[in-house]
Amino acid sequence: MEQCWRWFGPEDVITLPMIRQTGATGIVTALHQIPYGEVWSVDEIEKRKAMIAADPVLGLRWSVVESLPIHERIKLGEGDLTGLFDNYRQSMRNLAACGVDVICYNFMPVLDWTRTLLNAPLPGGGTALRFDIAVFAAFDCFMLERPGAEADFAPETLAKARAWFGRSTPADRDRLLATIMAGLPGAFDRFDIPGLRKMLAAYRGITADRLRDNLARFLREIMPVAEECNIKMCIHPDDPPRPLMGLPRIVSNGADIGFILSVVPSPMNGLTLCAGSLGANPDNDCVAIARRFADRIYFAHLRNVRKEPDGSFQEAAHLDGDTDMVALVVALLEEQQRRKDAGLNDWRIPMRPDHGHELLDDVGKKTHPGYPAIGRLKGLAELRGVMAAAAKFYNFQP
Numbered sequence: 001m002e003q004c005w006r007w008f009g010p011e012d013v014i015t016l017p018m019i020r021q022t023g024a025t026g027i028v029t030a031l032h033q034i035p036y037g038e039v040w041s042v043d044e045i046e047k048r049k050a051m052i053a054a055d056p057v058l059g060l061r062w063s064v065v066e067s068l069p070i071h072e073r074i075k076l077g078e079g080d081l082t083g084l085f086d087n088y089r090q091s092m093r094n095l096a097a098c099g100v101d102v103i104c105y106n107f108m109p110v111l112d113w114t115r116t117l118l119n120a121p122l123p124g125g126g127t128a129l130r131f132d133i134a135v136f137a138a139f140d141c142f143m144l145e146r147p148g149a150e151a152d153f154a155p156e157t158l159a160k161a162r163a164w165f166g167r168s169t170p171a172d173r174d175r176l177l178a179t180i181m182a183g184l185p186g187a188f189d190r191f192d193i194p195g196l197r198k199m200l201a202a203y204r205g206i207t208a209d210r211l212r213d214n215l216a217r218f219l220r221e222i223m224p225v226a227e228e229c230n231i232k233m234c235i236h237p238d239d240p241p242r243p244l245m246g247l248p249r250i251v252s253n254g255a256d257i258g259f260i261l262s263v264v265p266s267p268m269n270g271l272t273l274c275a276g277s278l279g280a281n282p283d284n285d286c287v288a289i290a291r292r293f294a295d296r297i298y299f300a301h302l303r304n305v306r307k308e309p310d311g312s313f314q315e316a317a318h319l320d321g322d323t324d325m326v327a328l329v330v331a332l333l334e335e336q337q338r339r340k341d342a343g344l345n346d347w348r349i350p351m352r353p354d355h356g357h358e359l360l361d362d363v364g365k366k367t368h369p370g371y372p373a374i375g376r377l378k379g380l381a382e383l384r385g386v387m388a389a390a391a392k393f394y395n396f397q398p
């Protein structure tokens, strides 16, 4: 697999030379400075590409776009979307013209990945990202005061939520809001409580079926261009894979993915296999999902979570947690080998260590939550070991 690393661009405190030291050769990045819905011009794409390739000694290339974001109006299916579809297609054409041909995107309404604690202490030191269902319920029911929210949680969860809220200080509540917003990439669109309420109001009446229709419409609009330009579109699963704040989520399990990949049956209509996202739902068998959709996986996020009975989960070390990472890597290597044997040129699947614990010197650095250097380096190193061992054992290409 192509070993990749997410780089947030020139503002990222983890620089390209540092990334090279992790052993990664592929860069996963996005033009976060461009507002959602606007065209990524060839000029801007070339500029980013040139930064990545500036020092040939590093041997880095821009492998994957993560993400080419979808404007909220497309998810809402609101008004005349011609301009937004045109812009998205133009960005795809421009990326293809610059030789960047794997695009990751998601279809999560309003929020991206969502946690309730960014620095849950680990035994022995270091911290992890955590989603605590009771703290999330406290946010939803008592800070956001969403009508009907209480019906979405178990009574024991609500009791804990009430207790959390009762003892929380204003600073705790501010921190929780900031934490829930932390998943939004780049520097845009952090909502405050009134802003979030407004967004939720816009989604009133958008059921899972309506959202699915809007995704299908988007796919029908853009897939012809993906085919024409040979761009692999890889939808990213919902994180966590469950409805949040009454908002539907429709990329949460095998059935959802099956629908999406067949509603526009193009080989360019593909999947980002995000083990951590899918793995947070006890009903998902991540390895089985990877095997089922293997031929449409064009990008892999490898990470692990440890689930708790009430729906909470915490990010585990990459080889720890509930997903059998070795079996998952074997499934991906097997698919790679199949592609190679079939004579495909781009048989190699780009992967990146997704998230990482904050360890050692990571603590206190101004990195993006979930994206510290040492924690991810540890993840990549462990995964690299599994890839090397599995490739040798099964006689696969690494």
Ligand code: DNO
Pocket: 066, 067, 104, 105, 106, 112, 113, 183, 185, 236, 274, 301, 354, 355, 370
């Ligand atoms: C989290 C990431 C997601 C991902 C987007 C893809 O760390 O995996 O934010 O980039 O959902 O569109």
